[in-house]
Amino acid sequence: MDPINNSTLSSDDSDDELDWEEVEVPRAEHLEITLQPKATSTKASTKRKGLSHTERLTRIHCHKIHTICLIANGWIRNHWINDELLQARLLSLTPLPLQNSFAMIHKSRVPDAARRGYLFEASITRLAEWWSESFFEVTPEGHLRNRTFEDVQLGLEAQGFRSLAEPAAKKPAAPAPAFLELIQSLHQSPTIDNETLQDILDDDGEFIRTPKSLMKHALMRKGSRDLSAQLFTALCRSLGIPTRLVVSIQSVPWQANINKPKAKPRTKKGKGKAIESQASSQSLNGDLKEQAKSNPIIKLRKQKPKGNRLGGPSPAASSSARNHIPSPSVTPPVFWTEVFSRGDGRWLAVDPVRCIVNKRKAFDPSPGASAPPGPSSFGSLGTPAPQKNRMAYVLAFEEDGYARDVTRRYAREYGAKVSKVQGQGRGKGRLEWWNRVLSIVHRPYRLHRDDIEDEELDANEMKEAxxxxxxxxxxxxxxxxxxxxxxxxxxxxxxxxxxxxxxxxxxxxxxxxxxxxxKSSENWLRSEGRVVKAGCQPLKMVKARSGTVNKLREIETLKTAGAGNGEVMQGLYARGQTEMYVPPPVIDGIVPKNNFGNIDLYVPSMLPRGGVHVPFKGVAKIARQLGLDYAEAVTRFDFKNRRALPVIEGVVIAVENEDVLLEAYWEAEKEAEEKAHKQREERVVKRWKRLIQALQIRQRLQNQYQNTHDEMPPADHHQPDTDQAGGFLVGADDVVQPFHLPRNFHPVLPSYPPLNLVPKSMKELAARMDTTSVTADDVSESPLPPETEATTDQAMPKSTRTHNGKALKLGATRSSARVSRQKRKKDNDSEDESMASDSPLLKKRRTKGSDESMPVPSSSRVLRPRLPRREA
DNA sequence: GTGCCGGACCCGACTTTGCCGCTC
DNA sequence: AGAGCGGCTTTGTCGGGTCCGGCA
Incomplete structure (x- = not known):
């Protein structure tokens, strides 16, 4: 046989039972296999796979949690700026003419509402000018910025936290384990100081812990862009103007391609570039941790002013972006203010940093849409600076702590872009989630101005290009x-x-x-209990789909019958073409049935008139026994292996028969329960009996052979006595160990009908044994007399001392054990029962006879005063 | 620089009424 | 003997979402 062919056979044919023939293999020929990484595999490895489901879930979870945290942050800041002392101090620092200009705008002085609106806008503009030009100095750092998932991940890893993506790759089954791990790791190292946090975020964050911190910055007249807006909001509130603190939530996006530089043609090679590309490629591959180990990230924190670091998230981009990033005083903000113009009856947006009033589109930071009055957001070197501000959710917090979603006011391309980020049209649960979040912060009642605002926002949306x-x-x-x-x-x-x-x-x-x-006509019926009206033509024809084997066969049959025309089509109908399905009513107690002998009850409206649904298991049997007409109710289908299995929940029966059926059902349930209880009681008694008998046998063996043991040489101790039948039990002490009933140290389980079967002492046990009839089949020994102790030598019943007129031989013990075993096998059922279990004797028996499955529950059940009922 | 398009990959929706052997 | 129960089966197709790379 050709060896190569042979090997081919062996590899192709997986049948192990082939008969192999020994052949001579020419020794001179040897097979050499060289495995080389093929170019195609490299290509395949470079081809990036999409995010795994788990990773995507992780990102979405992170996004959601981050969003909620930032909303909470906005809520707290909004709460703090209500501080009376803070507002009083700010007011005291405000020039009197500015204060008075607002006080002058009143109906009594200016009756014309439009004029009042105009004056108000002018006053607020002057206030913003004063604030931005002469009062508050904005620092270039410290404001909230948008970070990508990868940025945060790199920061976390640089600080020794595990990658968010890494465990996700290892444990794909667990949903979002990485995030939990992060939480856990954060929990385990509770001492994350501000510095570490700043390192993670690659940022000089501004820590505001209390309203006093706000006050400090107000007195210093210096702070971040965000702080400026917050304090300006506080000032407006102190002036008696209804004012909102508006926050554009900068949560980490879940998409993988946000802010990711597109692959460049490999034209330049530079160390920094190499590191950068390495870093960015690692983030998704999940092996970043190892890379981080081999290329430790060097922090340059000590040489700050700014926390640039080598190997950090896009260092070249970030440093150039840091150096060339436009001043926060010219880019769209994350926090700003809305003041309510009573004259106009609408909210005016105010950016106290850029001194912009009533220009709602100046807050959209998207590169194409926004034209902020200032340099673009890209560095002068042509390196795209990562977008530090993304508009996805904009919330306006009012003085009372409630918030409203005002994204539609500020997003230029709300319909085309922002609404999709919020989850409209895709990711079904996403929009629901956002609406749920909104429902938490929304005011539970509506004000008139809310209605007006909603109209305005709707109009904005409609007017969008x-x-x-x-x-x-x-x-x-x-x-x-x-x-x-x-x-x-x-x-x-x-x-x-x-x-x-x-x-x-x-x-x-x-x-x-x-x-x-x-939907197809079947779908209308099964999902909503609607049927297509007579005479309606389908609005669209689509290819029929086969979800089950039967359907597949049906389609195939139709295909072959259809003159080879191709696809089998299925008509689809609109809701307006359907009406509620009215099933034929129950007449004279007869329930209408379908072709399968049951009744379709996909929705409650499909219940026939005069019928009632009794959704209990086993109720059909009762109805049959009572001779009532019924139909089993099919409420849905389970799909397994391309097979639709109807799920039957109870029966539909005539209303007049309901009481009879229910009464009989409850009666039957009660009887079944009692029967089960009784059976269980019998089983438990039987097993206790068996235990006691086993103890008796052990005691007897010990008494009988104790002296013999002493005389026997130790070498023979474990050797079976082949001369005597039953010699296999010579090492009885190995088999039968001293038995101690476990203590009752376990808590009592919820109360069930007491069985009171478990004796509290051996004495009581023996007493029970005495009263329980023991059949000759059961064991050859009689029960213990009630007045004796099982552990004493005298306790051995007479009948156990002799067997067939002689001292009991081990063979007799074996035969009794066999009888007992057979009996047990007969009695054996799979139920878990209360039974002392830790007897080594029983253990040994279980291991000897594999068919033996005498219930041996844990010690917790042995002396429990009440036993749990198996079925609830 | 931006957006379109196609390919790759993954995921979820869709589908809508068995058979056979064992036990009681 | 027959009702009832439980195990076995093997997992398909298609459309849509997402991401990426190439191209205009």
């Missing part, structure tokens, strides 16, 4: 392109009747409100 990209139309709340319609969606009424809103690159644009979701 059409997107300028195709992706902008995707999931847009207002517009839709036909290319983005899902398979089960159409524009309805059909396009000639639904007017085009315009054209985008030749494609018609329709309103999102004209998009209608469709």
């Amino acid at each position: 059409m997107p300028t990209t195709i992706s902008g139309f995707k999931d847009h709340p207002l517009y839709v392109l036909t290319r983005h319609l899902h398979q089960n969606q159409i524009i309805y009424p059909e396009p000639p009747d639904t007017p085009e809103l315009g054209k985008f690159r030749g494609e018609p644009v329709y309103p999102r409100s004209a998009v209608v979701d469709l």
Whole structure:
């Protein structure tokens, strides 16, 4: 046989039972296999896989938690700036003319509302000018910045925390374990000082712990951009103006491609560049920890002023960005102020740092959309500075602590971009989550100005210009392109009747409100209990799908029968084409049934008139015994292995039979319970009996052979006596160890019907034994007499001392053990029972006979006064 | 520099009424 | 003998979301 062919066979054929023939293998030939990393594998490794599900979940969890933390931060700051002393101090520092200018705007002095609005705007502008130009000095650092997931991760790893992505890769089954690990690691090292935190964040954060810190900065007239806005808000409140503290939440985005530099052509090689690319590539591969070990990150903290570090997150970019980043006094802020103009009845946005009033679009930081009055956000070297401000959620905190989502006021491309970040149109749970978060901070009741504001925000959304990209139309709340319609969606009424809103690159644009979701007739019935109205034609035909084997066969049959025309199509209908399904009523106690002999009850509305659903297990049997007409209720389907299994929950029965059925059902339940209780009681008594008998045997053996042991040479101790039957029990002391009943140190479980089967002492046990009838089949020994102690030599019953007129032989013991074992096998059931278990005798028996499964529960159950019922 | 597009990958929705052997 | 119960099965297809690289 050719050895190569042989090997081929062996590799191809996995059948182990092949008969192998010995052949001569030519020795001169040897097979050499050289494995080389192929170019394709390199290519495959460089091709980045998408985020794993776990990693994506981790990112989303981080995003959510960070968002909530930042909302809490905004809430606390908003609370602190209500401090009366702080407001009083700020007011005392404000020039009187500025204060008076607000006091002058009153209905009595200026009856015209529009004029009052104008005056108010002018006054607030003067106040902002004074604040920004002569009162408060803004430091370039300390404000909140947006960080990517990778940035934070690198910072954490640099400080010795494990990678967020790393455990996710190792344990894909556990959802978001990395985050939990981070929490745990943070918990285990509670001494994260500010410096470490700043290192993690690569930032000189500004720590404000109390309103007093705010006051300090107010008196110093210096602080971060965020602080400036917070203090300005406090000042406005002190002036009696309804004022909101607006926060643009800068939570870490969950997307992987945010702020990630696109792969550059490999033209330049530089150390810094190499480190940077290495760092950025590591973050997703998950092996960053090892890299970090081999290339320890050198912190330059001691040489600060600024916390640049080699090997940190995009050092070249970050340092250049740090050096060339535009001053915070010219870029859109994260905190700003909204003041309510009573004259105009609307909120005016105020940026006290850039001195901008009533220019809502000046707060959107997105590079294309925003045109802030200042340099662009990119460095002069052409290196893109990472975007430090992203508009996703904008919350306005009012004086009473409640907040409102005002993102629509400030985002320029709300529909095209920001709404998608908030979760509209995708990631089903995301929008719900954000709405839930909002519901926590929203005022539980509405003010008139809230209604007006909502109208304004709706109008803003409607006025928003059409997107300028195709992706902008995707999931847009207002517009839709036909290319983005899902398979089960159409524009309805059909396009000639639904007017085009315009054209985008030749494609018609329709309103999102004209998009209608469709379902097949079966889906309408099964999901909502609706049926297609008679005569309705499907609005759309789609390829029929086969989720089950049966359906697949059906489709195949149709395909072959359909003259090879191809696909089998299925009609889809709109909700408006359906009506509620009205099942045939129950007449004379007869429940209508379907082809399968049961009744469809997917939604409660499908219950027939005159019928009632009794959703208990086993109720069908009772109904049958009572001779009542019933139908088993199919409430849903389980899908396993391409097979739909109906889930039956109880029965549907005529209303007039409900009481009879229920009564019989409860009666049957009660009887079954009592029966089960009785059976259980019998089993427990039987097992106690068996235990006691085992103890008796042990005692007897000890008494009988104690003296013999002393005389026997030790060498024979473990040798079986082959001359005598039953010699296998010579080493009985190894088998039968001193037995101690465990103590009752376990807590009593919730009360169940007491069984009171467990004797509290051996004496009581023996007494019970005496009263319990023991059959001859059970064991050959009779129970202990009640007045004797089982542990005394005298306790040996007479019948155990002799067997067939002689002293009991071990063989007899074996035979009795066998009988007992057979009996036990007969009695054996799989239930867990109360039974003293730790007897080595029993253990040994279990190991000897594999079929033996005498319930041996833990000691916790032995002396428990009450025994748990198995089924609840 | 930005956006589009296609490919790759992953995930979730969709599907909607068995068979057979053992035990009681 | 027959009802009832439980184990076995093996996991498909398609569309959509996301990410990435290449290209205009």
